[in-house]
Amino acid sequence: MKHWLLIMGLCVMAPVVGCDRGAHSSNDRETMERSMAILGTVRALHHEADVYESSGQFDLASHAVQRIMDLRLPESLPEAEDVRADAWGRMAELDLRRQRPDEALAHTVEGLRVAPHESVLQARIYMVRGQALRALADRATTAGDTTNAARFREEALTTLEHSIEINTRILGRLTPGASR
């Protein structure tokens, strides 16, 4: 009888002395595996877009990137902001390659909304935005709309300079000992 009491006590204590840690570990592993699966999917879709883009099939490349943007990323995923910023930036680039500067501009607005923190990816969105504004300036010039052409041109310059400023700051942080 005493042994059975001991066994019962051990069974009650088991979660406290160790088995609950096993459960935590299992949860961590599950979270990590889920994150790896999501990031693996993102990577595969970017590869798919690479293949289409390299063969000039920009619509299909955009479709692959759209699927990245449609992924439900858990808020706990540390890379979530980067994944979104990368996808919006790439989508805007593809818009430019399809000669659609208006859509590119709209996508950069959304990209900057999801990437509020200073990063290489945010700087890239500003750069693509500048390119879209430059394309709009060219289009306005061709149409004889000098007022809008000048406005887009100035806005493009400011945006591109802002992109350079961000990248320069990032380079300063990442390469503190390098020559300027």
Added chain:
Amino acid sequence: MNRGVRVALLLVWLCGGCASQSRAPMQAAPMQSTAVYSTPAGASMPPSMGSVSVRETPTMTRDTAPQPSTPSVQMSATPVMNPRENLDGVSDGDDRVGAWESEIVRQQAVLGSSLSQCRDICAAASNVCTAAVEICRLTGDAVRTPVQNPRCVHARDACMSAGRRRDGSCPVCPSR
């Protein structure tokens, strides 16, 4: 031995095995204690370890099973071998593998972070120069020499500076 006692011991062993699944929290303390009493031959054995079978080298287990070969990456000073030894001198194989696994994951993270840093540096430098080309094109300096517009001059300087920084830190940019 009484059957009940045997069952109780089995349960204790099972709970220990269950606890050993959470590998990360148990790396530090047990590893250090192993390092203390495994070299040299019992010289600094803690008083409470009178019955511990002390090993000559930290890389050999009691059953002389071969250890995993040392990874090619630079290992940290933290001892990772023989991560756990029970009081009766029995090494837990799962824990040893777990410690190696943790170390490999840690070193992968170190390598990954430097790779990722180089990727950022290369992308930033490249984007600075792309933006500079766009700026000079907008100012009309793309086909004009010498460059006249100060905004283009400034952007070109930024491009050259970014290139120097990239070359100093990442001579070879990682592929995408």
